[in-house]
Each structure stands twice: as structure tokens, then as C-alpha cells.
Amino acid sequence: EVQLVESGGGLVQPGGSLRLSCAASGFTFSSYWMSWVRQAPGKGLEWVANIKQDGSEKYYVDSVKGRFTISRDNAKNSLYLQMNSLRAEDTAVYYCAGSTVTRDYWGQGTLVTVSS
Amino acid sequence: DVVMTQSPLSLPVTLGQPASISCRSSQSLVYSDGNTYLNWFQQRPGQSPRRLIYKVSNRDSGVPDRFSGSGSGTDFTLKISRVEAEDVGVYYCMQGTHWRTFGQGTKVEIK
Numbered sequence: 001e002v003q004l005v006e007s008g009g010g011l012v013q014p015g016g017s018l019r020l021s022c023a024a025s026g027f028t029f030s031s032y033w034m035s036w037v038r039q040a041p042g043k044g045l046e047w048v049a050n051i052k053q054d055g056s057e058k059y060y061v062d063s064v065k066g067r068f069t070i071s072r073d074n075a076k077n078s079l080y081l082q083m084n085s086l087r088a089e090d091t092a093v094y095y096c097a098g099s100t101v102t103r104d105y106w107g108q109g110t111l112v113t114v115s116s
Numbered sequence: 117d118v119v120m121t122q123s124p125l126s127l128p129v130t131l132g133q134p135a136s137i138s139c140r141s142s143q144s145l146v147y148s149d150g151n152t153y154l155n156w157f158q159q160r161p162g163q164s165p166r167r168l169i170y171k172v173s174n175r176d177s178g179v180p181d182r183f184s185g186s187g188s189g190t191d192f193t194l195k196i197s198r199v200e201a202e203d204v205g206v207y208y209c210m211q212g213t214h215w216r217t218f219g220q221g222t223k224v225e226i227k
Contacts, residue, residue: 035216037165045157045165045208047216059215062117095164104167104176 002026002105004096009110016086016114022079022096022107030054030074033099036081038092039109048094049081063089086114118142120209122219128227135196137222139209144189146213153212156185156194159221160205168207169194201226 008020020036035050049060049070058070069082079096093109119142129135145152156169167176169185172192182197196203204226209219 044206044221045159045210045218047210047218050216061215099167101170102174102176104170106164106166108164 004098004105004107006094006096006107006110009094009112011113011115012086013116014087014114017082017084018086018112020081020083020094020096020110020112024077024079024096024098027098027103027105029077029098031100032103032105034070034072034079035097035099036070036079037095037097037106038090038112039095040089040092043092046092051079083112086112088114090114118145118211118214118217120211120217120219122207122209122222125220125222127222127224129196129199129224130227131201132198135199135203135224137194137207137209137224139187139192139194139219141190141192141211143214145192145211146189152188154185154187154192155210155212156183157208157210157218158203158205159208160202163205165208196224199224199226 003025005023036048038048051058051070067085071080091114093111095109096107098105121140123138152172154172157165158168159165168179173185184195186193206221206223208221
């Protein structure tokens with residue numbers, strides 16, 4: 001059974017940091033592009049970042065460039081998102097997603113709340 | 117940035133009747149490799165998104181054949197041939213040609 005389990009969310013003050021993790025199982029993690037997608041409360045979906053299978057390419061939405069860093073550890077079947085200088089507008093459920101052309105998997109999400 | 121515009125944003129439908137959602141992009145989604153990276157996602161209430169369609173018209177594994185995708189260039193459509201109760205939720209188009217951008221979402225509900 002394919003599973004993507006996010007962790008690391010929580011309440012953080014503006015300007016603070018959080019590191020999200022995503023543990024993958026049930027598929028060949030190292031063969032998949034991996035992504036973080038977020039959804040603010042009651043809002044639509046926004047692609048945050050993605051990373052190539054071997055980690056050699058990383059892409060970010062403009063609003064998080066310079067603040068967020070995506071990384072992966074294929075030996076541990078894990079994806080990460082280091083989030084620094086957090087802002088109120090970063091408040092959202094963060095989903096981990098893995099994809100190939102013909103396969104697409106999503107986790108259940110972890111809530112990040114940025115508030116004082 | 118590529119803007120994806122969906123219509124309608126709210127779609128009340130009768131069970132067993134067809135439904136159609138339009139998605140337009142601000143620029144062509146044909147990639148240099150000749151493929152068009154336009155996907156459709158479904159998000160049921162309280163659930164994570166799920167991809168239904170990839171590259172315009174290809175159904176993901178396990179997706180019922182009442183879902184179909186079509187279109188080209190900048191205009192795309194998701195059709196549900198006969199709406200069932202389990203189809204209630206929000207549907208998003210997403211382009212993957214010029215990085216990644218989602219449409220605003222279309223909420224499908226039963227009349």
C-alpha cells in the first residue's frame with residue numbers, strides 16, 4: 001500500500017522556522033519527482049516546491065524563494081521542507097506528493113499555522 | 117506566470133446528469149517535447165487531492181470511465197458523463213508545462 005505521511009507541522013510565530021518531513025512507502029521513492037503543495041484554510045491549491053528524483057533540480061514558487069528549501073533522502077525514502085522566515089500567509093495545510101507521468105500519490109497533509 | 121481560469125466556479129448538478137468544467141490557460145501548454153501537461157484533480161470534502169487525468173485526456177489508474185478530459189493549446193474540458201454522489205467535491209485543473217499552476221477550483225454539488 002502506498003503511503004505518504006507528513007509530519008512537523010504546528011504553530012509558529014512570524015519569522016520562525018519549521019521543518020516538514022514526509023515518509024514514503026509502498027512505491028519506489030527514488031523514481032518519483034516529489035513535491036510540496038499547500039492549501040490555505042478554505043482556499044485552493046498552490047504548488048510550493050518540487051525536486052527531481054536525484055535531487056539535482058529544485059523549483060520553488062516565487063513567494064517562498066529564499067525562505068524555503070526542499071530536499072530528499074532516497075536512502076530513507078523521505079522528503080523534507082525547511083521553512084524559514086515564516087509569514088502569516090504561509091499558514092496552510094502542506095501536502096507531500098509524488099509523481100511520475102502515470103502515477104500520482106498524495107499524503108494527508110500537515111497543518112502549519114503562523115501566528116503570534 | 118501562467119494563469120489558469122476555470123469556469124464555472126460552482127456547478128450544481130442532478131444525479132445521473134452530465135457535467136462539464138472548462139479550464140483556460142493564459143498561454144499555450146504545449147511543451148517543447150510536444151506533450152501538453154494539463155492535469156485534473158479531484159478533492160472530495162475533507163480529503164487530499166487526487167489526480168484524475170494527466171496530459172489532457174489520460175485517466176489515472178482506478179478513475180471511473182465516466183470522467184474524461186479533452187482540449188488542446190489553451191482550452192481544456194473535464195466532463196463527467198453521469199454524475200454520482202461520490203463526485204461531490206472541488207475540481208482543479210493544473211498545468212505542468214510552465215512549472216506548476218492550479219486553477220481556482222470548481223465546486224461540484226448535487227442539486
